[in-house]
Amino acid sequence: MSELRKATERSSEQELIWVDEMAEIYNNCSISLPEKLVNPSLFMRRQELSYLLADYEIFKLVQNIKGSVFYFGVYHGAGFMTFANLAAALEPYNHTREIIGFDTFTGYPSITQEDKTHGKQFQTLTEGGFYSDSLELLNNIIYLYDRNRPLNHINKTSLIKGDLCITLPEYLEKNQHTLVSLVVLTVNLYEPTKTALSLLWPRIPKGGVIVIHSLNEEYYPGATKALLEVVGADYSIQTYPFAPNLAYVVK
Ligand SMILES: C[S@@+](CC[C@H](N)C(=O)[O-])C[C@H]1O[C@@H](n2cnc3c(N)ncnc32)[C@H](O)[C@@H]1O
Incomplete structure (x- = not known):
């Protein structure tokens, strides 16, 4: 089973074949690699476009809220x-908002036990699931990202391995000035979701946003349990109909 097949267990066989066929076109067409990179929508699926649009909508919600983005x-x-x-x-001169991953x-x-289901389980729900040793690659990409933005003498991103x-409480201990405008939780598991929400909720000003993926998902019960335990259901839990795996709460 290919890595993509494991990571997209909600996808149909036809959707996965579509990706293989597009990969074939991508690899074999006569357009040069630099041209392919600057024309990403040529090869993009509507699924990826939908989530890009949803992230854009989310970012607009927090543009006037003070604080960093915790991903x-x-x-x-x-x-x-x-x-x-x-x-x-969208805010090239906002040098006070960091994006921290x-x-x-x-x-x-x-x-943990809270992540176990009573029936079918995603194959990714295992120790080492969603493995990606991407830190060095991302550091190289961020080096280029920095060269293409104003105020690039001021650091904009951090990646914490x-x-x-363990690392979030250590980070907050060292960075006691931290305010949080946006939390994006895509870990899908109970313990890390609960830890992040418990530690960051008090640092989110009114109007700040929490985004969580995989809520109300029978194969990943942990994220929903953690949100209900820390934030509760008195807040409106909203979504975008075009990006249904993404939910968000405005504080
Ligand atoms: C579903 S993937 C995230 C997908 C990603 N947001 C994207 O843009 O494609 C889940 C990720 O959460 C990470 N993760 C899960 N539990 C974690 C924890 N306790 N601490 C740090 N990372 C964790 C995994 O290593 C994995 O990379």
């Missing part, structure tokens, strides 16, 4: 770099 579950780095690029494009870069560190249940 949990970097994986290859696509979602993390979306927010880094949105910040560079957390990941083990070795996949899921452990799965390790289990966030």
